[in-house]
Amino acid sequence: MEAYLRIGRRNFLKVSAAASLSFVLPKWLAGRADAAMRVGDVPEPTILTDLQGRQLIVPSDLMGKVLLLHFWASWCPTCHGEMTALESAYIKYRKRGVVVCSIDLGEKREAVVAYIRNMNISYPILLDPNSSTRKLFGVSGVPTYFVLTRKGAVRFKIIGAADKDGLDRMIRTLL
Secondary structure, X not given: OHHHHHHHHHHHHHHHHHHHHHHHHHHHXXXXXXXXXXXXXXXOOEEEEEOOOOEEEEOHHHOOOEEEXXXXXXXXXXXXXXXXXXXXXXXXXXXXXXXXXXEEEOOOHHHHHHHHOOOXXXXXXXXXXXXXXXXXXXXXXXXXXEEEOOOOOEEEEEEOOOOHXXXXXXXXXXX
């Protein structure tokens, strides 16, 4: 009889824990979802610095432009190729009001400069050494992309590597 009660107590504790999670987990997940930038949201202005030390308020300073934000880090295996593709898109569309910005997360300026040294990047590389934009945009990994409308609203979000043709189609829909 005592063994039956022990099993019963264990099952009771499991059921109680599961029931508690059914009340707590949805609220916790909803809070996490609220932190992520969603399509239609306008990001809060945040000040970032480019490689020359100039400050840029994203997205405020770029209103009126289609903005492609690329979150990356030097340790990201796909980011090098993507940055080259972003340069092509920038050259192709900059005269039509498109701005590309790559935001490095969590690294020092020296590491970023060394990484892009031979890449011939003409679009802004922005530094976020404290990764503060990670939380603001809800970036869970790199690469992550956001394409913003001329009014600063998120229109597209891409988690992971993006192909050149897909980015091209997204940009063209906003021109």
